[in-house]
Amino acid sequence: MPSPPATNLQRLRDDLAAIVKGPVLLPDDPLFVERSKTFNGKLKPNQRLVASPLDAHDVSAIIKFCIAHDLSPSVRAGGYGIAGWAVAGDIVVDMSLLREMSIETPTVREDGTHTWTRLRDMMPPVVQEGGGAAQVPPVRPAAERTTSTKRRREDSPEDISHSDNGLDSHLRNYAAASQSVARFLHGPALPAEDGEEPRRRPTNRRRTEISAVSDHDVPHLSMPPLTARQASAESSSSSSQGRSSNSGMGTDGRALSTSTDMSSPTDTPVDSADPQAASNDFVPSHGPSATRDPFGYLSSGPAAPPQVVYSGFRAFPSSTGPVNMFGHPIAMQPPNIFSSVPSAFPQYGLPGTLGHIGNMARAKPVHTHAYVTIGAGIKQKEVDVYTASHPLEGVSGVSGAVEQGLVPYHVPTAAHPVGSSIMILTGFGFLSRLHGLSIDNVVEMEMVLADGRIVIVSEEEHPELWWAIRGAGPAFGIITRYKVKAFPVPVVFAGNLIYRFHRATAPSLIKHFRDCIKGAPRELYANVLLTAGPADKDSLVVIQMCYLGPKEQGAAYLQAISSWDGERCLLNEVNEKSFLYQQDSIAQILRGKAGRQWYLRSSLIHSLPDEVIHKTVMQFADTPIGCTWIFELSGGAIADFEDTCLPKEQREATWTVAALHQWEMGIDDPRCITTAEDWMAETIKSVSVGGPFPAFLGRHESPARTMACYGKHWTRLAALKREYDPANVFKNNFWPVDKDGAPIALLDNEPPSPSMTPWQTSQS
Template identity: 35%
Template sequence: MTGFVYPFHSKPLVEVIQELDIVAGLQNVLSNTSAEVWGREDESFHTSATIFNGAVKTFASAVVRPRDARHVSETVKFCQEKGLQLSVKAGGTGVHGGSVAGHIILDLCLLNDISVDLVDTSLPLSENISSSSKRPSICTTSGESYKRSAEEDVDHPSRSRQRINSRDGSASSVSQHSGDSDTSTSWTNPNVIRNGSGSRSDSGSTSTPTTSTTSSDVPTLPPVPQPRMTYVNPTPTTTSAFPFVASSFGGAPSTSAVAMWNSFGPQRLMLNTNPDPPPHVIVTFGAGVRSKQLDAYTAASRYGAFHVPTSAFPVGSGQFLTGGFGFIGRKHGLAMDNLVEAELVLADGRIVWVGEDTHSGEWLPDEDPRDVWYALRGAGSMLGVVTRFRAKAYYLPSVYAGNLIYAFDRQTTPDLLRHLRDCIKGAPRTVYCNIIITAGPTDNSSIVAIQLCFSGSRSEGEVFVQAISSWDGGQSIFRDFSERTFERQQVAVEEILKGGAGRKWYIKSGMLNSLSDEVIEETCQRFAAVPDGCTWLFEYTGGGAVKDVKDSCWPLSHRESAFTVAALHQWGHFEPAALDNSCVLTAEVWIDEVIIPNSPGGPLPCFLQSSAEADVRGTYGSAYDRLVSIKRQYDPTGFFRHVLWPQTEIKSLTNGMNGNCKATDESGEGLGAESL
């Protein structure tokens, strides 16, 4: 693609009903509910209409913030009746504008309840809707009296105090530091009741709606339990020299590698352990819950620190519909692979529940829930609005993780990447590796950051760290490894993107069958010429649990790839137009000319940035035709149009309906990437 200039603004909406007061109509429909409705003149409108990608502007007229599936259903019916377009924020529609492209933005941020249950006590979604008219809770727990605000407790993993709630409403408190340490403290959750043999005899769930509360709502906490102390020996860190780190690591032109990466200083580590953890637990959560909130909550589970496999921060729940590969993805699979059940509002407003072995709700006689379950995990945004999820979480109180940073050099970096590739080839599933190459403003200021995370033993991790460090082409300029909570490790990517919110973004991705010498050489040659603000990464997926899933609309041919590759480009709003072109085209050309020829097809659905039919077909491969049939059955009018789906298909369904606000060109190419 040539001449593709940023920013990607949505096109002005063609008003279907010129005289319609959209805000007043929505307020009337939702008047007897606790849903929120905002117009363009309201400050809350602009909060919801603003996304991570600052290049995107919206022409929407109203924002609806629902609190349960019924509010979503009424909104969908209103839009259908009035001929209005709906876009969904937190619906897996991407960073390139689909979430704010309609007449009405459905912002799911208030659907933020979370609960953690043992497998045999976890209720289906259809059975755990509260009768409360003010705020239906995901899970009603007898005696639960304490409500925790998402902002209060999960705004940062370095919070000074972590609350853990028991079934009877009591709470215990654990002092917590930065989440990684060379001196660790392990404690056993006092809410897990044990009999004389040491086996678990607890029941029920830990459930806390994350509704904002005032300090008066927080009960007095009992004394902190006496922790059991253990110690972790520190790993020496080389800090002899630090290059300039590109502004893509936060936008500050003088940021050093130390400031960006040396945030894991030796501190006391508090772990939420369980000597007899269950294989996994079930986490129920609303679509407005982001990865950071989810990790903070499940890390404080009464059953020990559990985590749902997700991408690292700052992504949201859309990953459960379109992908989600992260630090434990090779061990436990994608976020969408660990989905157990979902609550879904269809295009006609019906509410249904569907899972692998269960379904209920307003299904029609000719509908097969198995088709919806198949499409939901990979192409869910085209089907409807998912309001709640149930997913598996796995016990993981800590990981051994860190970073090796080398200066990028056009002559020596190819040899470093070949060495790294050979070190991790065939690694056990407990090993995660991500190669991040980021560009600085001068030729000698770019860096290669190697992120490693080991969910197995520390000794296993050290073997790989030492093997990679043995490269004889040069010494690392920064090294930082320690035992840390998984929650703290999840911040690593967010720190790379620090300062990126509100800047212009362009994301392009693909899958890679193998990291061949040719791909390495071409990548390093092209990267030497990219603008400041560009980051290219190779995330190792090969040989992991991703390929174990067979009943998915994201095909096995793609799941067997060795790497997921992405170009993450960000830059400011006041750069010349030439830089807009350069930042977009360097990503496009690298992926199209170097990665795609060595790829099984398109990227993970969450990274799909084009709605051209050939690109969408490339992502879903052999599953595409079946997905087309499912879309036509469950959304026959193409109501859900601002999604990762071919615009030619949408247009054929809408049969020439007015009001195209999707940013497309004549070829049908549109916008979309992982919901950030």
């Protein structure tokens, strides 16, 4: 549909703005690009308007407006997507201003079952008349009968109406999750070794004419140089962590660079002779001398607040060091992370390791779970930060008494960075093997249907829709609020083991890892990933583990995995940590960057035989830089749930597999796509159980592949789609067919590429 004249577009904007409280933006508005930005830099923004609703009533009004004017809506909800559906419509419904958050403990019924404060009983956000912004007051709604802590974030109308950040925008920085990992990834490369060919750059550089994000909008990413004092402290800290693992492998003092910025010459250590560098004790996380965050593209808001330090599981401001809730200094035991790694978590005040806080890490929860209310504009990192900074009561490991604010609770979901829509598209992460997928832990949702109706959906209300939206939610409506379970996670024993990638030895390492975790308990999450480049750096094999418990319970798995002696372990930083800290670690390893071209392929497999491992290693050796392939241990509690549209076959898969490819704008190398497709078709397909988890559906998926996500449930799911959205109002998502059941053509906001598969080219 061609764009209307400017006068007609202005009239459309004025008509929509007259019926919604949130802002409605024209293309010339300064916030228009920011409110419709996506992770994939190749996407062309072709929307006419961007509307940012403040509540479900605004969303309803926008949908009815689209129907009346024959416009297509698309939904940008709480995160940056690589697939492009979020900005494919005529009107982008930007959910970023729906900022509600609260946490509560469960209410016990007379029969011993648990309940929560229903969404319809909670006070709605207070909105400013005349198109201002949501102002969420701290509220204790109907559940005053409980002992819960009801806390919500207050955002001023001015803050929200003039920025895209809302709740603590600085928390969207995906910081150097582990300083030892960060320094390792961005330090100087190890000397070249015989036996492995250099990684090839993507080729066929050309000018890219269509991009959703300009070079001016997306900063080049590189880690800041270390000050002399930081470099010395980091070396000490890394050595301490290596010894504490009991594996005998830790770092040897040399570092390896896998910076994602292929053209950055700035990722070099500081010259210790530099007097200015030597005088810096600490580089703050905000202000003119701020450390450049490798994931800073996710932050464009106000400066971070003063540093917060962490005592037990309670955060208190201090400019001098760690203090307890009474303001008294806390005696620290080595290693003192506040001095050895001063910038580890300044924006959270949450340190990475918990060994120094003694018995506080052994606190026992009072409640089996809690309930968290989440607005659709909240990103997962914000959820984790919020629940970590609002811990609930627990039994002290020191006094044995019940104390308030002792144990943090976390929502089962994917690792950073993801948005709220992960709650209806499976959501697989560190907690999934113990507590199930995200869709298994949502208990209630507020949503807007295709006819504009606002409904509350749960097991008791609209049960058929409840079954469908947990796994296929974006096809059925727009979720505005979630109520979801959170579980106590006092401490995790987690981290990374990093090795060089050599095609001669990598199969042995992967097979060793696979065998070590056979029969692992549900408390253990583990993965192995292969990550390529940059061209002048070494490719890596990274093993990640996260045991949901203290070191004493998880150390046996670290000892077993690290006993492999095929090559030297370059870095072992597995240790006791806060769960929040571990959630950030994958962002550092995956090294994603907004504004690049992205391609994703995934699958679920029932086994990982030797032949698949050998073929994977050989195929990965020929991938261009910017490619990451991953095997994640699945199973456990995921297979316990059967009341969603995700079929049993997918739930019983033992591994989830993904190829995550990113490459620079201006490059059109077919290998960036074909290597992922070939791996899936030639190697992974032999052990596949069908389609991937829906959260991993990428661009240009065939209808058959999307349908395979739902297996035997597809027919029932399609019938419900026809019932709830007969006109296919919500067509700008993964749903593979139109209202007549015919395959939907490719999105028109990404130009055809020579790298497309034959099916994709035929659909162009």
